Amino acid sequence: MPSPVSLMTLDSLQKCVFSYNSNCQETPSDYIAAILELSSLVVRRQHRLLLHWDFLYHLTADGRRFRRTCDTVHRFTADVVQRRHQALDRLGREAWLKSKQGKTVDFIDILLLAKDEDGQDLSEEDIAAEADTFMFEGHxxxxxxxxxxxxxxxxxxxxxxxxxxxxxxxxxxxxxxxxxxxxxxxxxxxxxxxxxxxxxxxxxxxxxxxxxxxxxxxxxxxxxxxxxxxxxxxxxxxxxxxxxxxxxxxxxxxxxxxxxxxxxxxxxxxxxxxxxxxxxxxxxxxxxxxxxxxxxxxxxxxxxxxxxxxxxxxxxxxxxxxxxxxxxxxx
Missing domain, CATH: 1.10.630.10 (Cytochrome P450)
Structure with a gap:
């Protein structure tokens, strides 16, 4: 059972990272449940030496649950990133930036505008990985x-x-x-x-x-x-x-x-x-x-x-x- 403070920080982070009103303090969601379950599974795995090997871990019930919950989290993030990317491609960078003037720029927006060391846009996989890390570690x-x-x-x-x-x-x-x-x-x-x-x-x-x-x-x-x-x-x-x-x-x-x-x-x-x-x-x-x-x-x-x-x-x-x-x- 998550604490009220954890739900509050997770709700705030969802809003700031994804501009998404999760309402997780009032209404449960699959994504929130997956985030909380992953936290519990990671801690439990740390205490079981033999499960440090991936091939053994993925044969266990916990390992199968871990993969399912990871899929849930990744699907949510990938869907948000893909929809935001489509909006950027449809409008074009300049028009999209202009549409953001006077509005809140969230973490996904910042990642979409970021460039790597070669001046290339980040891939959707890179953006999703950053968003997942920020969400999982940040609440x-x-x-x-x-x-x-x-x-x-x-x-x-x-x-x-x-x-x-x-x-x-x-x-x-x-x-x-x-x-x-x-x-x-x-x-x-x-x-x-x-x-x-x-x-x-x-x-x-x-x-x-x-x-x-x-x-x-x-x-x-x-x-x-x-x-x-x-x-x-x-x-x-x-x-x-x-x-x-x-x-x-x-x-x-x-x-x-x-x-x-x-x-x-x-x-x-x-x-x-x-x-x-x-x-x-x-x-x-x-x-x-x-x-x-x-x-x-x-x-x-x-x-x-x-x-x-x-x-x-x-x-x-x-x-x-x-x-x-x-x-x-x-x-």
Missing amino acids: DTTAIGLSWVLYNLACHPEYQKRYGCSNCSMPFSTMCIKESLRLHPPVMAVSRRCTEDIKLPDGHVLPKDTRNICLISIYGTHHNPAVWPEPQVYNPHRFDPENSKNQPPLAFMNCIGQNFAMAEMKVVLALTLLRFAVHLDESRPVRRKPELILRSENGLWLHLDPLGPSCESRPPHRAPRAIHSPLLREI
Whole structure:
């Protein structure tokens, strides 16, 4: 069962990528079900060593389900790309661009206008692959990031009170989000292939070998006390421009879609915290659960306390009212 936050981010991404109103928060669809099922299948496969070989995996029930759900996702994307391509071919590039003036240009539009290194248009397969990647990777990580930042602000009402005020500066909003992403990075590690020799600080060398994969721990870097003093403490002021100007460039790692994700998180958090004070549900302890992304074992449960018309009415230390919401219950 998807969480309300995951459905919200997926709905938003569908609108921005495809200009498509999925209404998945109210009405289920085959495409949404396929996206969610793929996420579950990928995690399950990671925990079964023998299924890392494709020929074995595709003989299993999970492998057959994986292929069926991939086909559903690919058909949806291919259909959108093909219809948009047909409109571009019918009107011509100049007329098509003119028709877009004053209107929202979505991700598919940008890909249709893109050129490769040889100045050629991207193929429909290339465009579909980019759109699939953006859709599959871009909704659940943002949902988890939103969940953890609301959890951290619930743990620290002094920051929440300032964040929720209408006169809160945008830099402080960014600081709160980045510190939460440091403390609870949705993606805990990335893998890379060595295309050149890499010398480590201790003198050891990782040799160039594209057959070998190096795992880079984002979680470990973000919790390294040599880089981040008191790494387990939630302190947004770490990301004050004055405090962070001397930080190593890779002390804090984010994703390629960070600009889109950051904009979405700022809007959602502002709309939430201007209306509600968020409090922890003390009866449900939080325990981290590392999977494909960093979840909580039993979800993140919060109480929402409606606020008055001004931010001064926020009760930062008041006991929560009886409003109990599974707002952050994760998949």
